[in-house]
Amino acid sequence: MSDIKQKVVEIIAEQAVLEPSDVKMESTLEDLGIDSLGLVESIFAIEEAFDIQVPFNANDPQESDFDISDVASIVAGVEKLVKEQNS
């Protein structure tokens, strides 16, 4: 597991009060019991962990330039942002 993936899973697991091993790539936030407040907290934690800015507006999660449909898409989004940050 890449470091980024592992860290994102840890953050989501902490928010969901689950073990990281219980967070599957295909899990949705809803599956994990993360509500809108939990989501903005997770995004904050991700931003702090990777020193990135996640483009996310709670008014319009679908329109935001950051896919939160499942854990895999969040990991992919973070990987992209970290890559952009380093380039």
Add this chain to the structure above:
Amino acid sequence: MKRVVITGAGTINALGHDVAETLEAMREGRCGIAELDVRDADRLSVNIGAQVKGFSSEGLFNRQQMALYDRFTQFALVAAREAISQSGLTFAGELAHKTGAILGNSGGGMTTIDENYRSVYEEGKNRVHPFVVPKLMNNAAASHVSMEFNLKGPTFTVSSACASSNHAMAQAFQMVRTGMSPAMITGGSESMLCFGGVKAWEGMRVMSKSGCRPFSANRNGMVQGEGAGIFVFEELEHAKKRGAEILAEVVGFAMSSDASDIVMPSKQGAARAISGALKDARLNPEDVQYINAHGTGTAANDKTESAAVADVFGRHADEVMISSTKAMHGHLIGGTGAVELLACIMALRDGVVAPTINYEEPDPECALDVVPNEAREVQVEVALSNAFAFGGLNAVMALRRI
């Protein structure tokens, strides 16, 4: 039960430094939102707000007073001066003992907090000005209003986030209605447009970076404003006896708590407050022509509020006009209900309904007559003003033309 009327109104906000300027801007559908002019704005990701421009405390307050007045207190005093001067009341003897100031406010002296945190944390200073506490306390504005006008009756601050002003005005209304006080000064003020204030709101991820578009399908969040709205609520016979000019009658209110989520609004909680205000005012839904919406421009509020209105008004929901003036003056948080009451007074007194500006795309989830983009001339007999706060706290006021 006594009847309660409004005999004075005052304001300062992004649309104007007094009531006349503000109502003119509302009639014209002017927008007070612009690029934020605050220290370190380059470190903010939300760069717009409805700031009060061209305001200087020079000449309004002496040096000693300025050392004690945070911006939210200054706004409250400027608006109180206008309202009390319009009412023609002076407070002495029995009237002074019974009249107080109940004001809404959410953040307290945010500018004072911001500046002093900077000096101790960023600049490493170990000493702050001796007046930091009396400047930043939430009740500073109410206390200074009481001091300037010799109000010795019940005076305090109500803090229920975005519903603070409506809760405060409901309380003042109740005191006059029950005969406790012949008159009360009420309303609210807020000034959170400083670096720390905007930063805190940014964290919520509900702020728009582009503008406030209530009820519009392309809305993407709220925009903060600042300022104050202050009113004189007076017992009808007391006002008549002295020949006071009456702006409108306050006929009812209701408050409710969602008791469900700290930020997500509930349709049931909002609907209970709206229908409660109608019941308290002994009105039928068909009596209402205008609602000043809470209408923050967030995805969640506007659809929930529309659904609550549809529930309470049934078929009449299609007839009632509902507009959000926040698209013009921004969201004044603890002062917002007070400034929005002005739109209700304009509808009742001048027969002009303020528009929801920036309305670009209909949203099927907000399918009401939102008075899009242009003010409308209609004689309104009864108006409601909604406020639904974070924390699930709701307060709705009902007003009638007189």
